[in-house]
Amino acid sequence: MIRVGIVGATGYSGVELIRLLAGHSDVQVAHLYSSSSEGEALANVFPHLHAHPLPPLAKIDAEQMAADNDVIFLATPAGVSTELSPALLENGTKVIDLSGDFRLKNGEDYRSWYKRQPAEAPWLEKAVYGLSEWHAEEIAKADLIANPGCYPTAALLGLLPLAQSGWVNPKSWIVDAKSGVSGAGRGVSLGVHYSELNESIHAYKVGAHQHTPEIEQELSKQTGLQQLIQFTPHLVPMTRGILVTAYGTLESAVSPSQVQELYESVYADKPYVRVRAQGSHPRTKEVYGSNFCDIALHVDERTGRVIVLAVIDNVVKGAAGQAIQNMNLMFGLKETAGLSLVPLFP
Ligand SMILES: NC(=O)C1=CN([C@@H]2O[C@H](COP(=O)(O)OP(=O)(O)OC[C@H]3O[C@@H](n4cnc5c(N)ncnc54)[C@H](OP(=O)(O)O)[C@@H]3O)[C@@H](O)[C@H]2O)C=CC1
Numbered sequence: 001m002i003r004v005g006i007v008g009a010t011g012y013s014g015v016e017l018i019r020l021l022a023g024h025s026d027v028q029v030a031h032l033y034s035s036s037s038e039g040e041a042l043a044n045v046f047p048h049l050h051a052h053p054l055p056p057l058a059k060i061d062a063e064q065m066a067a068d069n070d071v072i073f074l075a076t077p078a079g080v081s082t083e084l085s086p087a088l089l090e091n092g093t094k095v096i097d098l099s100g101d102f103r104l105k106n107g108e109d110y111r112s113w114y115k116r117q118p119a120e121a122p123w124l125e126k127a128v129y130g131l132s133e134w135h136a137e138e139i140a141k142a143d144l145i146a147n148p149g150c151y152p153t154a155a156l157l158g159l160l161p162l163a164q165s166g167w168v169n170p171k172s173w174i175v176d177a178k179s180g181v182s183g184a185g186r187g188v189s190l191g192v193h194y195s196e197l198n199e200s201i202h203a204y205k206v207g208a209h210q211h212t213p214e215i216e217q218e219l220s221k222q223t224g225l226q227q228l229i230q231f232t233p234h235l236v237p238m239t240r241g242i243l244v245t246a247y248g249t250l251e252s253a254v255s256p257s258q259v260q261e262l263y264e265s266v267y268a269d270k271p272y273v274r275v276r277a278q279g280s281h282p283r284t285k286e287v288y289g290s291n292f293c294d295i296a297l298h299v300d301e302r303t304g305r306v307i308v309l310a311v312i313d314n315v316v317k318g319a320a321g322q323a324i325q326n327m328n329l330m331f332g333l334k335e336t337a338g339l340s341l342v343p344l345f346p
């Protein structure tokens with residue numbers, strides 16, 4: 001049994017890790033850690049976990065944590081993993097970080113987009129970007145995983161095949177994205193106040209969202225070309241789900257069936273990417289509670305653009321589900337272990 005520790009279990013991604021790992025037969029949730037509720041039972045925070053067998057929330061102590069777990073998930077806000085991960089890794093445990101601390105290879109990018117002190121360069125180099133479908137071999141050998149952000153997961157799964165094809169102008173990408181409110185975590189603020197959010201939709205962090213350089217970095221790395229994206233996220237009054245609607249300008253005459261065949265071939269053996277039939281446009285409800293990313297393609301011959309639609313559940317494929325998929329790859333387990341979730345519908 002692989003011993004799993006979770007830091008940030010009182011948050012949304014942490015509690016989703018617990019839900020998913022309850023269905024994973026190769027691992028044991030050995031320890032839960034909290035910076036604010038040490039000694040408490042998690043069921044006091046989340047009554048829906050009442051009678052579910054779980055260890056109490058323990059104190060964060062890197063050396064002890066490394067001794068007691070084979071892998072630690074850090075489901076914590078930006079900045080925490082930078083502090084905690086080096087000691088965990090030096091003491092021999094593997095780390096899967098759900099925050100943005102190790103995703104950007106250039107520390108100065110992190111400083112400028114996250115407004116925080118970056119991790120030291122050797123740790124940034126060591127971290128493997130955990131987009132499971134694209135980096136399985138590297139992930140299998142990694143000790144430190146930078147789990148992708150929620151928007152980048154949907155955007156990259158949606159755009160990478162086209163970016164690689166060379167059919168699209170690499171500076172023409174426009175990524176419009178909408179997220180449910182759980183993407184903002186469990187903390188309360190005016191920004192997620194029901195009466196201000198309900199029956200309303202708005203863009204935020206326009207031209208300034210921290211996932212912009214992450215998407216550009218990965219598209220550029222994979223294609224060897226500098227790719228530029230215009231990224232605008234929106235908050236919508238629903239609990240879970242991300243819809244990415246992305247546009248690229250075609251540089252060559254490509255037919256809808258060529259684009260469709262490209263995606264079907266790239267994702268043919270990937271259990272969690274479902275390429276939808278032409279004309280079938282995915283809804284966030286169709287992946288709710290599951291690890292799927294559903295993608296649809298549309299070539300607009302009138303405007304010379306290609307439109308990519310991608311949906312995920314931000315807490316599953318965008319966070320805890322992909323983190324477990326990465327753990328499975330790291331430990332040589334079946335990639336789908338613990339993740340055979342049929343979407344919750346309706
Ligand atoms: N929600 C989502 O859809 C996604 C989230 N992410 C990323 O995953 C991480 C977790 O997000 P999410 O679950 O939404 O966040 P939440 O705000 O819901 O939970 C974060 C948890 O982190 C713990 N925490 C806070 N400060 C510290 C600290 N100084 N040291 C240790 N633990 C701390 C808190 O638990 P306690 O008080 O018990 O310590 C808290 O419950 C974030 O970095 C987020 O950006 C990534 C993709 C998607």
Ligand SMILES: CC(=O)N[C@@H](CCC(=O)OP(=O)(O)O)C(=O)O
Binds near residue numbers: 181
């Ligand atoms: C709806 C919503 O507020 N979403 C969050 C996603 C946060 C996140 O995942 O940020 P990192 O992974 O980069 O830490 C946001 O837009 O900031």
